Amino acid sequence: MGYKVVVVGATGNVGREMLNILAERQFPVDEIAALASRRSLGTEVSFGDKTLKTQDLDAFDFTGWDMALFAIGSDATKVYAPKAAKAGCVVIDNSSLYRYDPDVPLVVPECNPEAVEGYAKKNIIANPNCSTAQMVVALKPIHDRAKIKRVVVSTYQSVSGAGKEGMDELWDQTKDIYNPTREIEPKKFQKQIAFNVIPHIDVFMEDGSTKEEWKMVVETKKIIDPSIKVNATCVRVPVLVGHAESVNIETEEFLDEDEARDILRESPGIMVVDKREDGGYVTPIECVGDYATFISRIRQDPTIDNGLNLWCVSDNLRKGAALNAVQIAETLGNRVLKKA
Template sequence: MAKLWNVAVVGATGAVGGQMIECLEERNFPVGKIRYLASARSAGEVLEFKGKPVMVEELTRDSFEGIDIALFSAGGDRSRDFCPAAAAAGAVCIDNSSAWRMDPDVPLVVPEVNPHAIADYRKKGIIANPNCSTIQMVVALKPLHDHAVIRRIVVSTYQAVSGTGKKAIEELQKQVVTLFQGKSPEVATYPHQIAFNCLPQIDSFGDNGYTKEEMKMVHETRKILEANIGVTATAVRVPVFYGHSESVNIETENKLTVATARELLAKAPGVELVDDPATSSYPMAIDAAGQDLTLVGRIREDESIANGLNLWVVADNIRKGAATNAVQIAEILIEKYLR
């Protein structure tokens, strides 16, 4: 009989926490006992796991006794506070926040890209899930980097409101309805109206004029690919519910033709090639939503430089960009490292 593992989902009532639960169910993760943890205001709510009721408990430092794996999606502050407590209790934490991503003793993992890094979980008992936009980009770029060595990346993201959470999803819904009624919409989650608008700001601005979201992509990409690649990013919030889209331009050391790039991506793990301009076939957010593959298309040479390529990359930010990636890490963890 296969071993079962006791799992805690921290932030179980949130958008990503709920998707983590679904992914555990869909992928038949060998769960023994499951514990749902959230803030005091959510304690007492009843959710389900495989059709059985599970009561949400208040997150405390004593919540992790007997837990083998803790999936965290409750924000950076809670992760900084509670991941060490969970690790001290014997659980391996897989954290979706930015709290631990750049810690040199914490592996930052995308299973299709750097699964070997999971071995470093032993240093602190924590594994970091990268930023959603970084995940889909490196899944697409890894086979190209291995073949031709990427020197520079210029990326512009078009990110769905679900990346901000349930409140943002609800706000976009309400704003659309309000505007169709001819009224002025309420603005609360973002600095400006998001319905029928694009906001070139995700997170706060730094002294260099870039937002935190943009700099996450810079630093995380280098750590995951283990290379000092030049990266510059512009992150934009768009009125889409699910699915981040990215325009990615790369410069490589060695020539990479469109035909070779398509061949590499067609067989790359976690990638679906959607690239037939003659039939207007290319990745779209509505196609990526609800699945775990990273869709890649619009592959074409950058004619302004010798070794340049353009790609359009789309993925479900809540699934592959967060929940599914975390569960995939847990699957490798129990297969290769935990006994």
């Protein structure tokens, strides 16, 4: 016996990945529905070897469905997630709407799988920000061994984190650079993204940080430990898919780089590729389509007593969004619903 599963926003980048990953991981599905807005009604999407036609989200009745994986913006989620939750369908939400709600668990299954058990307060579970998700997978095993005091992270985030419009803008601008008759006009991003980097993701806040940076701080505290201090600088780079992060970690106890490497190698969701030679590390283009969070460049920070540096790379459409949502669904099924 399996689950009745709904994917909301099935025609978007993340929604399509959710369907792909549900099929790839052979999630126990008895029935599946792909929902989209009316303008996308009837659009065909793939689920394994099946083709699904999208149904109208506005008219859909969530009664009798077990789980709904939401991949739509916060505004639409605010309307439809409470309807699904009220109908008894557990919502796993990829937007930022519920991440900071104390009554909604924020879950990365490699880090805090037990948190799914708090879903019942609102019948909703939140998926973290893409940049946070991959970082906490790397931080948790180090925190368990040596207790992390402080993290300084600089991100290199691909344009797919801004959706299809972001990918299209990079593609179009890259072509236009070689066309002298075309002028580069930023639309989705604040400045030209082709052949450039932009230290600005989401809106600016009063203290000078951006909301993306604030998200990494607050979400890391909620998922791992509220005592961890996090300082983030988030940067958009001209890469289609795959986020990278340079992470500096200060721990309470000394942790040797060799032991850190061994700990990470044995930790769930992590693949260590760390050879001190040309090409002995992973870059964003190499992680696309993979489930793992890749860790490279593990080394001691000699400027502080208990410091480590590492390089963290992951497919943001997968671990940063769709994969983590499916893993939450698996964890919910295994720990709580227990149908399959």
